[in-house]
Amino acid sequence: MNDRLTSVIRGTGSALPERIMRNQDFEGIVDTSDEWIRQRTGIAARHIAGEGETTVSLAEAAARRALDAAGMAADDIDLIILATATPNNTFPASAVQVQAALGITHGFAFDVHAVCSGFVYALTTADLYLRGGQARTALVIGAETFSRLLDWEDRTTCVLFGDGAGAVVLQAETAEGPEPHGVLVSRLRSDGCHQEKLYVDGGPSTTGTVGHLRMQGREVFKHAVGMITDVIEDSFAAAGIGPDDIDWFVPHQANRRIIEASAKKLGIAQEKVIITVEGHGNTSAASIPLALDAAVRDGRIRPGHLVLLEAMGGGFTWGAVLIRW
Numbered sequence: 001m002n003d004r005l006t007s008v009i010r011g012t013g014s015a016l017p018e019r020i021m022r023n024q025d026f027e028g029i030v031d032t033s034d035e036w037i038r039q040r041t042g043i044a045a046r047h048i049a050g051e052g053e054t055t056v057s058l059a060e061a062a063a064r065r066a067l068d069a070a071g072m073a074a075d076d077i078d079l080i081i082l083a084t085a086t087p088n089n090t091f092p093a094s095a096v097q098v099q100a101a102l103g104i105t106h107g108f109a110f111d112v113h114a115v116c117s118g119f120v121y122a123l124t125t126a127d128l129y130l131r132g133g134q135a136r137t138a139l140v141i142g143a144e145t146f147s148r149l150l151d152w153e154d155r156t157t158c159v160l161f162g163d164g165a166g167a168v169v170l171q172a173e174t175a176e177g178p179e180p181h182g183v184l185v186s187r188l189r190s191d192g193c194h195q196e197k198l199y200v201d202g203g204p205s206t207t208g209t210v211g212h213l214r215m216q217g218r219e220v221f222k223h224a225v226g227m228i229t230d231v232i233e234d235s236f237a238a239a240g241i242g243p244d245d246i247d248w249f250v251p252h253q254a255n256r257r258i259i260e261a262s263a264k265k266l267g268i269a270q271e272k273v274i275i276t277v278e279g280h281g282n283t284s285a286a287s288i289p290l291a292l293d294a295a296v297r298d299g300r301i302r303p304g305h306l307v308l309l310e311a312m313g314g315g316f317t318w319g320a321v322l323i324r325w
């Protein structure tokens with residue numbers, strides 16, 4: 001590992017399916033209400049992939065926008081890491097399908113599977129490859145089509161999730177000056193003892209089917225805030241900073257109540273929290289890069305800002321990344 005190298009974000013991009021499904025649209029499908037969904041989750045609407053829209057097509061669109069924002073060409077990319085639990089095919093990896101769609105024939109590409117924590121895992125992995133000198137410029141993508149895993153008769157899950165993709169261009173540069181930019185600290189965790197609380201009841205090696213998402217929502221909720229705050233406190237300690245040093249907190253967007261409770265427990269002011277769950281629902285690995293792109297494009301996240309990412313999801317997996325923009 002080269003201690004002088006740091007991984008810097010050069011550009012962000014995102015893509016959402018055309019079709020928007022509002023809470024009211026569920027009222028004829030399952031026994032639910034706009035009021036229940038808003039109160040319990042903060043979600044008002046989500047995007048649902050239509051025919052021809054897939055994890056790979058959304059990922060490609062997000063990647064092209066991130067490349068545009070970075071002022072780079074696809075040819076500059078020598079590593080693609082795509083976080084997804086909903087790949088187009090069981091294999092090959094969706095990352096190599098994006099690589100082909102972008103016309104890249106050099107470097108290497110692979111998927112990372114850590115469900116809702118996927119983007120935090122993928123960013124951490126890319127940072128290690130870049131600082132290890134195995135690649136110079138990476139596309140790190142979170143892309144999902146969870147709508148295709150949902151049991152549309154189960155009101156406890158079908159109202160919660162949405163589809164989309166977000167991407168960042170991450171590039172190795174030589175660290176300079178007293179205040180280094182780029183990925184400063186990351187901390188990843190998992191504990192497979194909790195797998196039955198959030199899982200898909202199918203797969204190639206068991207049922208030979210895709211399966212449906214199953215979740216004990218209350219159980220997940222019970223663990224979420226503690227796990228999130230533990231891993232963030234570890235990151236703060238490793239970076240020698242505290243909650244007041246953070247400019248923006250960009251959490252995984254599963255539930256507004258979880259996000260606000262975590263920020264409160266950590267002492268992070270609510271006005272520093274980026275929230276997109278209202279319009280996106282829970283887009284699993286795509287939620288953080290979608291939120292990042294929104295906050296970069298509307299001018300909230302700016303160069304020099306200290307940005308904290310956090311995610312928790314199926315596995316359980318969880319993690320945090322601190323970035324100086």
Ligand code: UT7
Pocket residue numbers: 031032033036037040041116155156157159216217218219220221224254255258282284312313314
């Ligand atoms: O991204 C990965 C991580 N995932 C999460 O972080 C999700 C974590 N969990 C949650 O966000 C929340 O637990 C939920 C939003 C899933 C549920 O909220 P809750 O406040 O924990 O509700 P609950 O599961 O305790 O259910 C309360 C009631 C139940 O009825 P009874 O048993 O009290 O009669 C449910 O059957 O709400 C009922 N319910 C619904 N009612 C209307 C559950 N889903 C719905 C619904 N519409 N869609």
